Amino acid sequence: xxxxxNISDFPSFQAIDDQFMLERFESLQRPxxxxxxxxxxxYEIMWLxxxxxxxxxxxxxxxxxxxxxxxxxxxQLHLMNHAQSVKGFSxxxxxxxxxxxATNKNALKxxxxxxxxYASPFFKLDSEAIAELSPILELMMNEVIRKEKSxxxxxxxxxxxxxxxxxxxxxxxxxxxxxxxxxxxxLLKKLIEDNFKTQNSIAFYADKxxxxxxxxxxxxxxxxxxxxxVVIRDRVLLEAKRLLVHSEQAIGQIGDELGFRDFSYFxxxxxxxxxxxxxxxxxxxxxxxxxxx
Numbered sequence: 001x002x003x004x005x006n007i008s009d010f011p012s013f014q015a016i017d018d019q020f021m022l023e024r025f026e027s028l029q030r031p032x033x034x035x036x037x038x039x040x041x042x043y044e045i046m047w048l049x050x051x052x053x054x055x056x057x058x059x060x061x062x063x064x065x066x067x068x069x070x071x072x073x074x075x076q077l078h079l080m081n082h083a084q085s086v087k088g089f090s091x092x093x094x095x096x097x098x099x100x101x102a103t104n105k106n107a108l109k110x111x112x113x114x115x116x117x118y119a120s121p122f123f124k125l126d127s128e129a130i131a132e133l134s135p136i137l138e139l140m141m142n143e144v145i146r147k148e149k150s151x152x153x154x155x156x157x158x159x160x161x162x163x164x165x166x167x168x169x170x171x172x173x174x175x176x177x178x179x180x181x182x183x184x185x186x187l188l189k190k191l192i193e194d195n196f197k198t199q200n201s202i203a204f205y206a207d208k209x210x211x212x213x214x215x216x217x218x219x220x221x222x223x224x225x226x227x228x229x230v231v232i233r234d235r236v237l238l239e240a241k242r243l244l245v246h247s248e249q250a251i252g253q254i255g256d257e258l259g260f261r262d263f264s265y266f267x268x269x270x271x272x273x274x275x276x277x278x279x280x281x282x283x284x285x286x287x288x289x290x291x292x293x
Contacts, residue, residue, distance in 0.1 A: 014144040019097035025088040037079035046070040051085035067125045100155040109186035185223040244282040
């Protein structure tokens with residue numbers, strides 16, 4: 001069973017209920033028996049200012065270096081190991097906190113880099129980006145260390161901080177940054193998350209979004225470079241990996257749970273994507289994700 005942690009599991013004077021926390025990474029108080037890997041119920045943006053670590057998000061491994069932002073979204077499998085002299089900041093928040101005083105309830109969905117960290121979990125900062133983001137982070141830190149914190153001030157600063165990050169990413173991106181398309185893609189991703197085990201039809205998702213299948217495919221390709229069918233397949237594959245590594249279920253049961261019509265078909269499809277059969281993948285990866293910080 002993979003544990004799911006809340007913000008309140010990391011006690012801090014610089015937290016606001018179970019909604020927000022900004023801490024120096026080296027001062028972060030972790031649960032006494034923190035388990036790796038685990039999942040979060042919140043968003044986290046790590047900014048390492050010195051040191052290195054190896055972070056794994058849903059089986060994408062990244063060596064995190066100084067002045068790199070690293071993004072983790074709710075529900076993603078997170079493993080951190082090989083940490084060396086790590087210093088920096090850990091910023092965690094929930095959707096409800098960000099939207100405390102937002103008139104646009106799709107505000108969070110417009111940040112394309114959030115909920116997309118399975119594909120792009122980090123962003124390297126240059127000197128100009130550091131100069132742009134540092135003052136906002138400092139303002140947030142100054143507010144959270146006050147005895148009487150203002151959630152409204154912090155939420156507004158967080159909103160500015162996320163917008164600046166998105167703008168910096170957009171400047172380097174070749175993908176579609178139209179907020180309307182990003183919002184629609186986020187809605188599509190949520191639908192896929194809720195239905196991928198039973199629905200692989202593009203028409204099903206198009207109907208839920210009140211769009212044509214062609215238009216949904218256009219939006220998906222514009223934002224991610226991938227067709228809808230590939231996004232659905234990737235989500236099923238991710239779940240197969242999670243279950244193979246972190247459950248005791250028989251491979252046939254996993255195939256059944258994910259909607260494959262028979263064991264051999266599941267095995268062939270998995271090998272086509274990963275280059276290993278499910279059994280080979282389980283054997284190869286089982287020990288790798290049992291590390292700790």
